[in-house]
Amino acid sequence: MRAYQDMVFSTAARLTGNDAPAEDIAQETFLRAYENFAHLRASPTAGGWLKTVTTNLALNHLTRYRKRWRFFSELKIDDAEEDSAGLAYESAVPDTLLEHLGSEQRRAVIDDALRRLPEHQRVALVLYHFEDFSYQEIAERLHASLAKVKTDIRRARAALLPMMLSAGIAP
Amino acid sequence: MNQDPPDTDRLEGLLDRTLRRLPLRRAPRTLEARVLGELNRRASQPWWRRSFTHWPHAARAGFVATGVALAGLVLLGGSRLAMALRTLEVAGPASAWLRRVAAGAGAAGNLAASLADAIPQGWLDLGLAAAIVLYACLFGLGAAAYRMLYLQPQKPAGEFR
Numbered sequence: 001m002r003a004y005q006d007m008v009f010s011t012a013a014r015l016t017g018n019d020a021p022a023e024d025i026a027q028e029t030f031l032r033a034y035e036n037f038a039h040l041r042a043s044p045t046a047g048g049w050l051k052t053v054t055t056n057l058a059l060n061h062l063t064r065y066r067k068r069w070r071f072f073s074e075l076k077i078d079d080a081e082e083d084s085a086g087l088a089y090e091s092a093v094p095d096t097l098l099e100h101l102g103s104e105q106r107r108a109v110i111d112d113a114l115r116r117l118p119e120h121q122r123v124a125l126v127l128y129h130f131e132d133f134s135y136q137e138i139a140e141r142l143h144a145s146l147a148k149v150k151t152d153i154r155r156a157r158a159a160l161l162p163m164m165l166s167a168g169i170a171p
Numbered sequence: 172m173n174q175d176p177p178d179t180d181r182l183e184g185l186l187d188r189t190l191r192r193l194p195l196r197r198a199p200r201t202l203e204a205r206v207l208g209e210l211n212r213r214a215s216q217p218w219w220r221r222s223f224t225h226w227p228h229a230a231r232a233g234f235v236a237t238g239v240a241l242a243g244l245v246l247l248g249g250s251r252l253a254m255a256l257r258t259l260e261v262a263g264p265a266s267a268w269l270r271r272v273a274a275g276a277g278a279a280g281n282l283a284a285s286l287a288d289a290i291p292q293g294w295l296d297l298g299l300a301a302a303i304v305l306y307a308c309l310f311g312l313g314a315a316a317y318r319m320l321y322l323q324p325q326k327p328a329g330e331f332r
Contacts, residue, residue: 005202006198009199009202010196010198014196019199026202030202107196111196157182157183157186
């Protein structure tokens with residue numbers, strides 16, 4: 001468990017953008033792993049299995065919460081942030097990003113930036129850049145059109161850039 | 172506005188390189204203890220309080236057999252009861268008891284109907300409207316509590332503003 005707990009927690013936290021449910025999801029993942037311990041203990045793909053289960057649990061969690069709270073809490077946020085994200089990036093794309101920071105500092109800055117993205121953009125971006133999903137796989141997993149997934153990811157990138165460049169964080 | 176394809180591609184490449192090099196987040200120290208605690212809690216539960224898939228084979232087979240038998244009994248008993256009700260005239264003390272129950276239920280229904288007739292329609296509408304408003308208030312309170320107590324603590328401290 002110790003070998004994988006950071007990976008499992010990171011995956012859940014980046015997808016949900018929230019540490020509390022991420023810890024719940026990580027716990028559930030390891031409980032399921034324990035139930036399948038006989039198969040996993042000698043399996044070379046245990047890490048992949050854990051990552052898949054974590055991703056599925058996180059996406060299920062997000063779907064449940066979206067349905068429950070969308071009307072009050074997310075619809076307005078999404079719309080407002082969608083507009084600003086739709087402006088795209090105004091500054092030129094630099095050659096490097098946050099290179100002057102240590103890896104832990106860089107991680108904290110980027111994880112905070114990811115949390116600030118609207119959920120549908122963050123999830124698509126995390127699945128693409130961290131989990132190696134293709135656009136098509138993301139579209140199928142999120143029950144969205146391919147065009148929407150591409151747009152969400154492009155907007156997420158455009159929104160991340162100024163967040164990282166601002167406040168003197170980037171060189 | 173700068174959305175030239177070369178810049179879009181450069182941004183994708185830059186972010187891809189940056190994100191893939193990120194170290195993992197450290198799991199909370201409490202995670203391992205939580206998992207072990209939950210495993211211990213589950214292990215200490217008697218078998219009949221665990222999920223069905225963890226029941227012993229004999230218990231599972233017995234449960235299914237009992238379920239099937241009960242379903243059969245309900246179906247059979249239902250048809251027998253219907254037949255018995257049709258022949259109440261010739262039945263003994265049990266049918267008298269059933270008749271009293273039926274008469275009581277009928278009287279209660281009549282009382283409820285006459286009460287509903289006695290209440291002015293405006294009052295009923297008002298009551299219904301009040302129930303809807305209270306429900307909406309409760310829902311709004313829940314949503315506000317969710318946003319204040321659940322979402323806010325996770326928002327970053329404003330490093331980018």
